[in-house]
Amino acid sequence: MKKVVFLVLWMVCTNSFATTWTKSFQVDYVLGDGDSKSTARELAIEQIKIKASNEAGTYIQTTSTLKNDSLEESIQVISASMIKLTHIKEKLTTKNNTITLTISANANINEEKLKDRIKAIQGDKAKAKQITKLKKDNDLLLVELNTVKTLLAQKNVNTQQVSAILKRQTNLINRFKNNASAVSRVFSKGTLLQMAKKSSGKIEQIKAQLETEFFGPMMETKVNAEITDVIESGNGYTALVNVSWKMPSTLSYKTLSTHLSTYEFDKRRNKPIQVEDLSIRDSSNTGTDAKTSLTELLFSYLGRQSVNIQINLGSKRFSIPLVWSRPSGSFSACSSGKGKFSLDSGQICFRATQKKNEDLSGVGYKNDANPIKFHLTRSEAENITTIEAKVTRS
Structure with missing residues (x-):
């Protein structure tokens, strides 16, 4: 059974001279029968980003006047788009026929920039609506990602099934990245109009969604x-x-x-x-x-x-x-x-x-x-x- 373990090693709190929230995380990722080192690494890094964005959002709310229960989910998705990982290290160990990939990294967020973005959605309903929509999409992606993890952990999965499952995982991770970019564009002047004109980019996103919700499950038909x-x-x-x-x-x-x-x-x-x-x-x-x-x-x-x-x-x-x-x-x-x-x-x-x-x-x-x-x-x-x-x- 695959499991991912988070260990918080240390935190450097911000002060009057620093505006960067920093925290170190470690993930122990137990590889399933269908996993490879590269795909496990990608998934572990995404898990670090998700964990870091949750904690960063909580920190910002509890240490500023921006605390607002109705903004909690929006703050999380904004934080996820701003996470920068540094000092990424990895180690592969084997014990009792179990292979574990350990990934550690420092997660960093520009605290002042995050606060500015939170203030922006408080005063702009259009931005807030866009962020809420992206948050809902991320929630669906997390559910699908957990499904993929379960499938990869199954025993006796054939090569073709593994290939289809890994393709779904890659598409999911790419969609997380696309959503992070979309959050950043929400706060850039005029980019929503530019996005509307880029039909080719939209059709590629739709294709990725079809891989996740339509073709991916179809390839697993018994x-x-x-x-x-x-x-x-x-x-x-x-x-x-x-x-x-x-x-x-x-x-x-x-x-x-x-x-x-x-x-x-x-x-x-x-x-x-x-x-x-x-x-x-x-x-x-x-x-x-x-x-x-x-x-x-x-x-x-x-x-x-x-x-x-x-x-x-x-x-x-x-x-x-x-x-x-x-x-x-x-x-x-x-x-x-x-x-x-x-x-x-x-x-x-x-x-x-x-x-x-x-x-x-x-x-x-x-x-x-x-x-x-x-x-x-x-x-x-x-x-x-x-x-x-x-x-x-x-």
Whole structure:
């Protein structure tokens, strides 16, 4: 079980000649099966910043006239954006097959600058609202980061799962950094207008959010693939493989539903979105029908994504799409296979749940039977001992 231990070593309090709050922290990070030294180091440093920002905020409130319970959370997120780490040291130790990475660092904050920023949000509702929004986003990121830590600590995690989990962790840390930069920009004159013009930066942030809340959980989907029967046919055999799955409950449609329109989203306004299938069409997400200024960019990006379940039975393979795109057509076009996608004629399909014995989607006519039929030679039937099902992305 992974654990992170904080040790406060010493504190240099500010005085009339110094305006820098400084405190030293140490983190003992026990690596899980899925961790590497570099990713553990990144996570440990972020934990130091979070701990330091909390303590710095508390210190500022208790030693100044700025104490205000309603400002407590805002002060924390402002502090997090200003933390500077110095004298970073690390040590790796192994004991009883447990690997521990120890990171120590001095956390520093310009006390006067922090007080100035706190005063600024007290007198500016627009700044205060922006900071509150960033604080809420950081809270969600912390919950997701704890989920990632738990996943990395699991036993028997395969290489592909580790890769997907580490990608989620990297995206989370990058989003923390982006939020810290956003806090700084709130206090810089005119930058909010500049941010509004930088749609390319916004779409990259949305992509990162999708990795965390949509594609990341999707890659961890547990697929049930079971050989239900083997039938002798002519000179060979036919193995029947029944496939089913259900996406993890951590998968979220929040970002997708914010920018994209589809029947499944629109009928559930202000309600939790739980769907088995999605069909996102060009007719509702391009031109004047676009929901936001970023809708077309996001629709185009999703049209280039492909996530599949690959079933391996010996040397035989069968691919089932989870996310795929095709030309727009009839209402039930998602039951058909993949095809050429474009903004003018495009449809994005998604299959969240597959029940046993229910026809497959996206594999084309005559290939959609479930159980899937694998035609085997006698030699293959004699030697195959396992069946593998994994989620892949291209």
